[in-house]
Amino acid sequence: MLSLDTSLDTFLYTILFYGFIIFIIEPIAEWSIHIFLHIIDNYSHNTHHKHYNENIVTPELWPIIIYIIAVYYNYYYISLGFIKYWCIHTLLHFYPKLFPSLTRHHITHHKYKNYNFAVSAIWPDIIFGTIYTYKPD
Numbered sequence: 001m002l003s004l005d006t007s008l009d010t011f012l013y014t015i016l017f018y019g020f021i022i023f024i025i026e027p028i029a030e031w032s033i034h035i036f037l038h039i040i041d042n043y044s045h046n047t048h049h050k051h052y053n054e055n056i057v058t059p060e061l062w063p064i065i066i067y068i069i070a071v072y073y074n075y076y077y078i079s080l081g082f083i084k085y086w087c088i089h090t091l092l093h094f095y096p097k098l099f100p101s102l103t104r105h106h107i108t109h110h111k112y113k114n115y116n117f118a119v120s121a122i123w124p125d126i127i128f129g130t131i132y133t134y135k136p137d
């Protein structure tokens, strides 16, 4: 019985830990890294924006490289975060109907690049005040 309880506890802690990483920490990291890329005028991120405008979006390579490095050094929560970002961002561009509200949120970022920095969630833009709200002028 004791070992069953212990393994159940371990299981629950693991679920809570990864849930916290994936649903709380990762979207905040996504927002922070993305706004940072715009602040430093990052070349490869600008290329993604430019390609989107020319209608030739290709899947990003850099999150895959970080994913592989993180797996190699056993930083599984970091690898999980980057692969989650990569999957959602790629799906939003190639299968836009899958997550309609996230797609709208991200496509708005491609039009108005000072807004909507989070990709796999919308709430970080709401709490950090970067959500795009349509203002007719």
Ligand SMILES: [Zn+2]
Pocket: 048, 052, 089, 093, 106, 110
């Ligand atoms: Zn994009």
Ligand SMILES: [Zn+2]
Pocket: 034, 038, 045, 049, 109, 113
């Ligand atoms: Zn951007």
